[in-house]
Amino acid sequence: MAPTGSPDTRLIVIRGNxxxxxxxxxxxxxxxxxxxxxxVGQDNLRRHVLRERERTGGANIGLIDLTAxxxxxxxxxxxxxxxxxxxxxxDMLTALTDDHRGISRHYYFDVSFEETLLRHATKPEMEGxxxxxxxx
Numbered sequence: 001m002a003p004t005g006s007p008d009t010r011l012i013v014i015r016g017n018x019x020x021x022x023x024x025x026x027x028x029x030x031x032x033x034x035x036x037x038x039x040v041g042q043d044n045l046r047r048h049v050l051r052e053r054e055r056t057g058g059a060n061i062g063l064i065d066l067t068a069x070x071x072x073x074x075x076x077x078x079x080x081x082x083x084x085x086x087x088x089x090x091d092m093l094t095a096l097t098d099d100h101r102g103i104s105r106h107y108y109f110d111v112s113f114e115e116t117l118l119r120h121a122t123k124p125e126m127e128g129x130x131x132x133x134x135x136x
Contacts, residue, residue, distance in 0.1 A: 001099050005072030009102040012077070013093055015084045016109030019119030025109075026081040038071035040064055042082020056088050065092045072100060 005011065012029070014022045023041065030037050045067065046052050046060035068078045084093065097104045111119075 001095060003101055004069045004099045005101045007102050009072045010077040011100045011104040012079045013106040014081045017111055017116045019116045020109035020111040022081050022109055026079045029079055036076060038076040038078045040068050040078055040080045042084055061092050065096055068096055
């Protein structure tokens with residue numbers, strides 16, 4: 001793809017298991033920074049915009065890429081946040097990072113499975129998602 005953003009824009013990718021604090025951290029960054037930072041959430045685009053299940057080659061992968069690029073090209077800093085399973089998202093995230101003209105940083109939140117289960121139990125929107133699904 002074509003170069004995206006500018007030397008002044010920042011791209012931050014936050015990945016990790018469910019309940020690891022990704023969304024909370026991304027929201028805190030946005031609140032602390034104020035205007036000028038775009039939050040590109042995997043769950044928002046996949047679940048709410050597309051109503052798509054997580055799958056290899058899903059439409060959300062391209063939509064995350066396009067949304068992040070558009071925001072970077074408009075001069076926004078961008079936080080891409082989600083589980084972003086490496087087998088499905090590595091190619092897109094690598095290309096996005098390689099094409100970004102500014103500074104890019106990737107973070108992985110490594111939280112134990114036991115802690116994930118505890119945190120997950122506090123999320124009402126995850127009712128019906130069982131341990132075996134999370135283990136996958």
